[in-house]
């Protein structure tokens with residue numbers, strides 16, 4: 001067997017998000033979010049599930065923190081529910097919402113766990129959506145106002161900030177593919193929103209820098225790896241378009257100051273234009289302290305004329321799949337991280353999400369999720385290989401600490417290393433929890 005070892009200073013953590021775990025959807029002045037609306041729209045979420053209760057972490061966070069402490073993580077990524085702070089998105093602040101996050105963050109710190117705070121993990125205040133949501137540039141300014149308040153309110157307590165989680169999901173998955181809130185299917189709308197999200201990121205970074213507060217700030221794009229089916233140029237180009245949707249489209253503006261021309265050209269062919277106002281790119285392109293990478297899967301891709309958005313198709317060559325039917329593709333993790341290093345240099349990277357959906361249940365008080373352990377071993381091996389090749393990895397946070405509300409899949413898809421019974425809300429540590437705990441303690445594992 002091979003020993004896979006990690007640098008002694010790597011951070012080990014876990015991640016969640018507000019709408020997926022908190023519940024208490026109408027408690028203590030919280031306003032409605034687009035996911036409250038979407039999840040209660042018939043047919044949008046499997047089994048009609050919603051986040052009204054979720055894991056009830058709003059009331060049970062002390063138990064969750066005990067589980068984190070036992071696990072041995074030293075950093076925990078969570079998100080703030082924007083409508084818990086600004087019930088209508090701007091204007092009057094909900095002090096109860098601020099107090100909740102103060103109590104939560106204080107409890108993390110008291111247990112030696114550093115908070116990594118995501119400001120936007122998809123739960124846009126419905127009141128802002130009613131005024132056009134991310135298509136409306138006023139939402140960009142509202143996000144900057146919300147971010148500025150959070151920076152100042154939690155100065156000294158939170159020192160790692162993530163502006164936007166997975167802008168590709170917020171823009172294209174939610175407004176072109178349409179399976180996430182608010183559920184539109186309009187490529188021009190989605191592309192406009194992708195720009196406004198990056199602008200919102202940039203304006204929040206500006207607020208952070210202007211505040212002079214201590215800490216680091218970044219964003220958390222997601223990416224999939226596309227492997228060309230052959231070395232034919234048409235297959236290579238088809239792959240690059242598919243990956244360009246995730247990588248160059250959301251990285252070039254931040255790290256190079258402009259959108260990738262090959263993607264602009266392709267979108268123009270599809271009748272999509274990008275309206276960039278003077279000064280936008282300067283906001284977007286300003287330096288950040290780290291980038292969070294969310295990686296789950298990859299695919300073999302080939303050219304297919306006039307097929308879908310990028311004239312390409314995924315080819316099933318028999319990769320094992322998770323219970324979400326996603327390819328298990330750890331090689332893609334290494335290749336994607338290497339591509340980022342080659343294209344964007346030595347940006348500090350936190351793996352802010354990596355994990356797998358396996359729906360193993362509790363049997364005699366135990367959850368035997370060996371498939372999740374195997375997934376984590378494979379991907380941490382790829383991560384170790386990336387570190388050895390010089391990729392500037394600062395930490396690894398698995399998705400997720402808890403089984404939780406998996407968006408359009410509701411509670412049907414389980415990503416946690418801790419099982420949650422959504423009837424009783426009882427937490428059960430899975431075998432993968434114990435494996436991850438030992439790996440964190442050792443700083444290595446036996447492949």
Ligand SMILES: N#[N+]C[C@@H]1[C@@H](O)[C@H](O)[C@@H](O)[C@@H]2O[C@H]12
Nearest residue numbers: 017165166294353399406415
């Ligand atoms: N699906 N899936 C699991 C996971 C989702 O639960 C997170 O909220 C997202 O940031 C990202 O999509 C990844």
